Amino acid sequence: MASSTLLLNPTLLHFQIKKRNTNSTTKPRTRTCHVSPRMSLQQQQQPPNSDLLTSITRLLWGKSLPPQLLISTVRTTWNSIWLLMMKQLAPSDPSGSYTRPISKFRANFNSSQFSRQKPGTLHLYVALPCPWAHRTLIVRALKGLEEAIPVSIASPGIDGSWEFRETRYNRGDDLIPGLDSVNGCKNLKEIYRLQRGGYDGRSTVPMLWDVERKEVMCNESYDIIELFNSGFDGVMGNSNLDLSPPSLKGQIEEWNRVIYPKVNNGVYRCGFAQSQEAYDIAVNELFSTLDMLNDHLGPSRYLCGEVLTLSDVCLFTTLVRFDPVYNVIFKCTKKKLLEYPNLHGYMRDIYQIPKVAATCNFGAIMDGYYKILFPLNPGGIRPAMPSGCEYEALSKPHNRESLSSVDKHIQVHVL
Incomplete structure (x- = not known):
């Protein structure tokens, strides 16, 4: 031997x-x-067990593909498990169409009750991958409420829950996932359970927490951004900026009725569809709406003309995730946002507003989808960032200020 x-x-x-x-x-x-x-x-x-696995597979079926019976069995088993996981992750109707659950804690407040609000008595819980939470971060920043309303940023756990832990993201600002700075809880579910009488439902972000009462104040994103926009005017923050002026409320509501079901939730209806029919309906509605928006934004700087509104903020948080996330993992593949010149320029226009770029953490956004949504991406491999989503590309001139007839250099005044 x-x-x-x-x-x-x-x-x-x-x-x-x-x-x-x-x-x-x-x-x-x-x-x-x-x-x-x-x-x-x-x-x-080579992986340490690669030789052993290769030997076993060659012993079972040689160098050819696995036998048809094994392939069919594994495929049927995986499909059944996938449907089970998807029903838990994304509830659907009988047709297989994703149905987003209604927020449990809606706004039951009015602006007058915050006339003597002290900084720090409200606390915002968010997660960076979530577009709904991203809305609140943007409005909070534009209204200058960073010190008045502190924030704790959760990370997605391996089971899809929101956890509080130190992370590896290194950025020059404070918008990075970390610990719960108010209640010291390990995850968001623990905070919801602090609610009077207890709570065992869905624990979602964003969530506005009443520090003094120790209860959930609101977990509906649009209610929160409306509060941030006008609820503290004259008390704290930037009163000069109004993202929902009375003269435009009708238009804003009309745009929201289009954008929410067909774009904001539309990408999720594509990604979480549990039947071909449900997917086909969702993807066609999504892209027909994007086509319409691209045409509308040709002569108009923002959705409602020359003024940035809450509707623009809501549309932006979906658009900024479109190419790096939704186009790939949610199968929104008809076009990339980059192929819509007006929409892409519009997205860059908002991205370049002071303080907005600081709320966009693309590393955390991509990890939150590709590494956590196991039923959609079992391998957990995160693809490369599209070049059009890099900071340098998003910071290129958009020239959309030329669409402003009154002032070609309209600025969103932030504190």
Whole structure:
């Protein structure tokens, strides 16, 4: 029997094969074989069990594909498990169309009750991947409420829940996932359970927490951004900016009735569809609406003309995730946002408003979808960031200020 000794050199691989023979004095023979450094490294980097797995599969079915019976069994089993997980992750109607659950804690407040509000008595809970939470971060920033309404940023857990832990994202501002700075809880579910009488429903972000009463004040994103926009005017924050002026409320409501079901929730209806029919309906509605929006934004800087409104904020948080996330993992594949010149310029226009870019953490956004939504991406592999979503690309001139007839250099005044 022969034993082998492997000597690895960056440019030369030596195999010394020694014959063992107690009755022989023959010197060991040395064979030299030239192997490229790349091949040597590839051989080293093979998974430790790859040889064993390869041997087992070849023993079972040789070098061909697995037998049809095994493929059919695995496929049927996985499809059943997938449907089970999807029903838990994304409730659907009988047709397989995703039905978003209604927020449990709606606004039951009015602006007058905040006339003597003290900074820090309300606390905002968000997560960076979530477009609904992203709305609240943008309005909070534009209205100058960062110090008045502190924030705790959750990270997605492996089971899809929201957790509070230190993370690896290194940024120059405070909008990074971390610990719960108010209640010291490990996850969002624990905070919801602090609610009087307890609570065991869905624990979602964004969530506005009443620090003094120790209860959930609101977990509906649109209610929260309306409160941030006008609820603290004259008390704290930037009273000069109104993202929902009375003269435009009718238009804003009309746009919301279009954008929410067909775009904001439309991408989720594509990604969470549990039947081909449900997907086809959702994807066609999504892209016909994007076509319409692209046409509308040709001559109009924002949805309601020359004024940035809450509707623009709501549309932006979906658009900014479209190419890096929804186009891929949610199968919104008819077009990339980059192929809509007006929509893409509009998205860059809002991104370049002071303080908005700081709310966009693309690393956290992509991890929150590709690494956590196991039923949609079982391998957990995060694709490369599209070049059009890099900071340099999003910061290129958009020239949309030329659409403002009154002032070609309209600025959103932020504190």
